[in-house]
C-alpha cells in the first residue's frame with residue numbers, strides 16, 4: 146500500500162478509538178485482536194518500550210510482525226525508544242501502517258520522518274506532557290500525524306493530565322486541519338470530551354477498553370462521544 150492510500154485508510158476511520166495493546170492479554174494476542182475486530186476497532190495501537198527512553202519494557206518488531214498476517218486492522222506503532230532510527234527497518238518490515246517516534250528522542254526528526262514516508266508509511270511525531278507545542282511546530286509540514294501524550298509515557302492505567310485539553314487546542318490551532326491529531330494516556334468516557342472539543346481525531350485507549358467486560362460497548366460509547374463532541378468529517 147502506498148503512502149496516500151494509507152492516509153486515506155486512516156482518514157476514513159476518523160474519529161476512531163485505537164485500543165492500546167499494552168493493556169491486552171498477552172497470552173491470547175490473536176484472540177484479543179479477533180475480538181477487537183468483531184467489536185469494531187479499526188486501528189491497533191502498539192506501544193513499543195525499550196526500558197531506556199521509558200522505564201518499562203514491552204514488545205518489539207518481531208511480535209508485531211508475527212501478528213501482521215492475522216489481521217487487516219491499521220497498525221499504529223508508538224515507539225517509546227531512544228534510537229528509533231536504528232530499528233526503523235524492523236518496524237517497516239513488520240508491516241506497520243504508521244510509525245510514531247518522540248521528539249525528545251530525536252530532536253532533529255526531519256530525516257527520520259522522510260525515511261518513514263519514503264517507505265509508504267505514515268510518519269508521526271509524539272511529545273511528552275512537559276514538552277511544549279512549540280517544540281514540534283517546525284515539523285508539522287513533515288508529519289502525517291502528531292501524538293500528544295496525556296500521561297507520562299511508560300505505563301498504562303495512569304490518570305489523564307487535564308492540561309492536555311488546553312494543549313490539544315493549541316496543537317490544533319498551530320497544526321491546522323491537515324495533520325491527524327492523536328491523544329494517548331488516560332482516555333476514557335470521562336476524559337474524552339475535553340480533547341474532542343479541542344480537535345482530537347484519534348483516541349488511544351488501553352485501560353478503558355481492556356478493563357471492560359465488553360470491548361465493543363466501551364469502543365462504541367467513546368466513538369459516539371468523539372463523533373458528537375469532536376471535529377466533523379466528510380467521510
Ligand SMILES: O=C(CO)[C@H](O)[C@H](O)COP(=O)(O)O
Nearest residue numbers: 298299301302330331351352
Ligand atoms: O503510550 C502509552 C503509555 O506510554 C499507552 O498508549 C497508554 O498509556 C494507554 O494506556 P491507558 O489508556 O491505560 O492510559
Ligand SMILES: [Co+2]
Nearest residue numbers: 192223329349
Ligand atoms: Co501509546
